[in-house]
Amino acid sequence: MKKSLCCTWLGLAALTACSSEENSLQLNSLENSSPKNIIFILTDDHRFDFMGFTGKVPWLETPNLDRLANEGAYFPNAYVTTSLCSPSRASILTGLYSHTHTVVDNAAPDPGNLTFFPQYLQQAGYETSYFGKWHMGNHSDEPQPGFDHWESFRGQGVYYAPTLNINGERTSYGEDVYITDLLTEHAIDWLQQRNDDQPFFMYLSHKAVHSEFAPAQRHLGRYETEEVVYPPSYETPLYDETALPSSSDDGDPARGREYYGDNRLPDWVKNQRESWHGVDYMYHGRIDFEDFFHRYTETLMGIDDSVGAVLDFLDENGMAEDTLVIYMGDNGFSFGEHGLIDKRHFYEESAKVPLLVRWPERLEGGSPIESLVQNIDIAPTILEAAGLQAPDHMQGISFTPLFAREEIPWRDRIFYEYFWELDFPQTPTMFGVRTDRYKYIRYHGIWDTNEFYDLQDDPNEMQNLIDAPEHQERIESFASDIYQWLEDTGGMNIPLKNVVRPKFGDHRNQSVF
Numbered sequence: 001m002k003k004s005l006c007c008t009w010l011g012l013a014a015l016t017a018c019s020s021e022e023n024s025l026q027l028n029s030l031e032n033s034s035p036k037n038i039i040f041i042l043t044d045d046h047r048f049d050f051m052g053f054t055g056k057v058p059w060l061e062t063p064n065l066d067r068l069a070n071e072g073a074y075f076p077n078a079y080v081t082t083s084l085c086s087p088s089r090a091s092i093l094t095g096l097y098s099h100t101h102t103v104v105d106n107a108a109p110d111p112g113n114l115t116f117f118p119q120y121l122q123q124a125g126y127e128t129s130y131f132g133k134w135h136m137g138n139h140s141d142e143p144q145p146g147f148d149h150w151e152s153f154r155g156q157g158v159y160y161a162p163t164l165n166i167n168g169e170r171t172s173y174g175e176d177v178y179i180t181d182l183l184t185e186h187a188i189d190w191l192q193q194r195n196d197d198q199p200f201f202m203y204l205s206h207k208a209v210h211s212e213f214a215p216a217q218r219h220l221g222r223y224e225t226e227e228v229v230y231p232p233s234y235e236t237p238l239y240d241e242t243a244l245p246s247s248s249d250d251g252d253p254a255r256g257r258e259y260y261g262d263n264r265l266p267d268w269v270k271n272q273r274e275s276w277h278g279v280d281y282m283y284h285g286r287i288d289f290e291d292f293f294h295r296y297t298e299t300l301m302g303i304d305d306s307v308g309a310v311l312d313f314l315d316e317n318g319m320a321e322d323t324l325v326i327y328m329g330d331n332g333f334s335f336g337e338h339g340l341i342d343k344r345h346f347y348e349e350s351a352k353v354p355l356l357v358r359w360p361e362r363l364e365g366g367s368p369i370e371s372l373v374q375n376i377d378i379a380p381t382i383l384e385a386a387g388l389q390a391p392d393h394m395q396g397i398s399f400t401p402l403f404a405r406e407e408i409p410w411r412d413r414i415f416y417e418y419f420w421e422l423d424f425p426q427t428p429t430m431f432g433v434r435t436d437r438y439k440y441i442r443y444h445g446i447w448d449t450n451e452f453y454d455l456q457d458d459p460n461e462m463q464n465l466i467d468a469p470e471h472q473e474r475i476e477s478f479a480s481d482i483y484q485w486l487e488d489t490g491g492m493n494i495p496l497k498n499v500v501r502p503k504f505g506d507h508r509n510q511s512v513f
Contacts, residue, residue, distance in 0.1 A: 064308030072358030095394030118146030132205035215298035273339035
C-alpha cells in the first residue's frame with residue numbers, strides 16, 4: 001500500500017535525473033496537440049492568501065490578480081517542495097525535488113547535469129525569453145540554457161537603479177527606475193517584437209516581493225494607515241494559561257496566548273521568535289512589524305500592475321484565447337504566524353503559494369481547483385501545453401487534466417523537505433507530508449518534538465496532536481510514507497555541497513537573504 005502511495009501516483013516518482021539518455025532533448029509530441037503560447041510569471045515571497053479576492057487582508061487591492069483568478073482558476077492548495085528561493089526555482093525549472101536536483105539552498109551550485117524545461121521548448125521550435133531574477137544555485141546574471149533572449153541581474157538584485165545583463169551586455173539604469181516596472185516594460189517590448197511565425201514562451205521572474213520591501217513611488221504610503229492583520233498564532237505559547245479562545249477573538253494577538261495553553265510546540269519555534277526570523281527581533285530589530293506588513297502589501301501593488309499590463313497586451317492583440325498564463329510564487333512568507341517571519345518551515349503560510357492560471361481555450365473561468373499541486377508540476381504542465389510529453393525523469397506531472405474540474409485520479413498527498421543552512425541556522429532540517437486534511441512534520445538532527453495537525457479542525461496549526469492517542473497509527477503511517485518517498489526518489493542522503501563560507505558571520509552585514 002505504501003509503495004502505491006509514494007511511488008506510483010501517476011508516475012510521479014523517479015530515481016535519478018542524471019543520465020544523458022533521460023535528459024535527452026528529443027521529446028515525443030502529443031497526439032492531436034498544437035503548441036500554444038505560454039507566459040510564466042514568478043514572484044518572490046508572495047504568500048498564497050495575500051490577494052484581494054481571498055479576503056485575508058480586507059483592504060488589499062489586487063484587481064489584476066483577481067481578474068486572473070476570475071477569468072481562469074485559483075489553486076488554493078498549491079505548494080512548493082522546499083520553501084526557499086534557489087531550491088524552489090530549480091524545482092520549477094527541472095520538475096524535480098530538491099534532493100534530486102541537489103540545489104538544496106541558496107548557496108548550493110547547479111551540479112551541471114540539469115536540463116531546464118525551456119531547453120525542450122527551444123528544441124521544439126519555440127522562441128523563448130527570460131526577464132528578471134534567476135538566483136538558482138549562484139548569484140550570476142549570465143545567460144542560462146533554454147533562452148533565446150535573456151535579461152537578468154546578479155543575486156537578489158535591487159528595487160531601484162538596477163543593472164541588467166541583456167544578452168551578455170550589462171546596462172545600468174537611473175535611481176528613478178523601478179525594477180518591477182522595468183522588467184514588465186522589457187517583457188512587453190519583447191512580445192511586440194518577437195517572431196510571429198513561432199510559438200513563444202516568456203518567463204517573467206520578478207524580484208518583488210522579496211525583503212527588504214520597497215514599493216514603487218506611486219504606491220509608497222498607500223496602506224500605511226490601514227490596520228495590520230495579526231494571525232491568531234502571533235504570540236508564542238504561555239504555559240500557565242489554558243483558556244480556549246472565544247469566537248470574538250479572531251485577529252487579536254492575545255488570542256494566541258490563550259489558544260496555545262499547554263500545547264506542545266517545538267523549542268526551535270519558540271527560540272526563533274527572538275531571532276533574525278522572529279517577530280520580537282526581526283532582522284536584528286531593523287524594522288517594525290507593522291511597517292514591514294505595510295511595505296509588503298504596497299510592494300505587491302507593483303506586481304499587480306505588471307500582471308495587468310501583460311493581460312492587457314494579450315487581450316488587445318487578440319492573443320488571449322490560446323495563450324496559457326501561469327502566475328506563481330516561489331515560496332510563501334510568514335507574517336507573525338507562530339511568532340515567525342520569513343519562510344523555510346512547513347507551516348501553511350510558508351510552503352503554500354499563489355497559483356493562478358488563465359487559458360480561455362482550455363480552462364473556463366470560475367470556481368477554484370482544490371487539488372494538491374506543487375512547483376514540480378509546472379514544467380510538465382508547460383511542456384504539455386507546448387504539445388510535448390514530459391520526460392520520464394521528471395517527478396512532477398501536468399495538472400492540465402484538472403482544468404475540466406472533474407473527478408480524476410490524482411495525488412492524495414504532497415511531500416516537503418528543507419535542509420539546515422549554515423547562514424540561517426535558526427530553522428532545522430525537516431521533512432513533511434500533507435494530505436487534504438492532515439499534516440505531519442518530522443525534524444532531523446535536533447532533539448525536539450515533531451508536529452501533527454488536523455487542518456480541517458485546526459487550519460491555523462495551533463494544536464499539535466503529535467501525542468494524541470487517536471492519531472498514533474496515522475502518524476506512524478505518515479512517518480513511514482516520508483521515508484518511503486525518500487527511498488523511492490533517491491533522497492536518503494543529504495546532498496552536501498563544497499561551498500566555503502565563514503564559520504561565524506554577522507547577519508547585519510549580510511543580505512536579508
